[in-house]
Amino acid sequence: MKDYEKRFVRYLSENSLKLTRTRRLILDAVFKTHDHVDVDTLYNMIKADHSDVSLATIYRTMPLLVEAGLIKQSLRYQSKDHYEHVFGHRNHIHLLCENCGKIIEISGRHLEEFLKNETQKHSFEFIDYTLNVTGLCHKCRKALNRKIKR
Amino acid sequence: MKDYEKRFVRYLSENSLKLTRTRRLILDAVFKTHDHVDVDTLYNMIKADHSDVSLATIYRTMPLLVEAGLIKQSLRYQSKDHYEHVFGHRNHIHLLCENCGKIIEISGRHLEEFLKNETQKHSFEFIDYTLNVTGLCHKCRKALNRKIKR
C-alpha cells in the first residue's frame, strides 16, 4: 500500500468514513497525474477505465482529500478550481504566464520561513500559504518584445 | 477629479470606450469601500441610491477596472470573487483565519523584492503577486486552545 493510501485510510477511519472502490479510484487518479487538475479532467481520466464513477462523487471526494492533507486547491483558472497532490511534496510558488498560461513551479522554502516569522509578529498562527505570481515566461517575453520592435 | 478617475478616463479613451454615468457610479463605489467586496455587495451598495443600475453592468465593468490597474481580484471565498481597489495602495499579504474568516493585511514590501529576485532567476518577468496565508487569528487560537484543554 502506498503512503498516500495509508494516510487516506487513516483519515477515513478516524472520521468513521468508509474506503470504497470509487474513493480509491479517485485517490489513484489524483496521484497518477502531476498536473494541476480540475474535477472534470479527473472525471474524464477515471471514466476512461471506469465508466461508472459519477462526477458528483468526485466533487464529494475532493474535500475529503483536502482534509486528509493529500491534495490542495492551489489554483483557480478557466472558472474552475484546480487541485494538485501535496502529500510528500514541499509547498511551492506558482509563476503564471499571462500570455500563454504556462505554470512554472519554484521552491517556496525561503518564503515559508519568512511567512512563519511575519505572521508570528501579528500573533497569527501560520498553517499554509498559496502564492501565485503573474508575469511573462521567457518565451512569451521574447516573442512580445519582437512584436513591439516591429 | 480624483486621481483614480483620471486614470479610468485615460484607460477608457485609450480603448475607445465611453465614460458613462453607470461606470462612474461603479468606480466611486469601489473606491468608497476599503473592504474586499464581491459584485453582489457592490450592487447593493449602489442600488441604495441608484435603483436603476444593473448587476450585469457591474459584472461587465469589473474587468475594465482591473485592466485599468484600479482594482484587483485578490480573494475568492463564499464561492465568489472578491475585489479590492489597488490604485494608490501597495500590494500586501492576506492572512485568512480559518476559524472566523477574518482577513488581516500585512505589508508585502519585502516579499516583492524577494519575488522579483526569484522570478528573475527563472527568466520570468514579474508583474504581480497574490499571496494568501491561512491560519488562525490570535483570538481564535486562544479560544480553540481553551476548548482543547477542557
Place this chain on the structure above:
DNA sequence: TACATTTTGAGAATGATTCTCAATATTTTC
C-alpha cells in the same frame, strides 16, 4: 451472515457569471 451506517450514481437544483438584444447614452462629424 445480518444489521446499521455510509456511499453512490443520476439527475435535478442552485448560484455566480456571461450573454443577447432592443432601447438609450455618448462621442464624433459636419
Place this chain on the structure above:
DNA sequence: GAAAATATTGAGAATCATTCTCAAAATGTA
C-alpha cells in the same frame, strides 16, 4: 449643436461549475 456612428445599458435568458436529493448499493461490524 444636430445628426450619424459607435458603444453601453438593463432585463432577463442562458451557461456552467458545483451542490443537493434520494432510492439503490456497498461497506464495516458484530
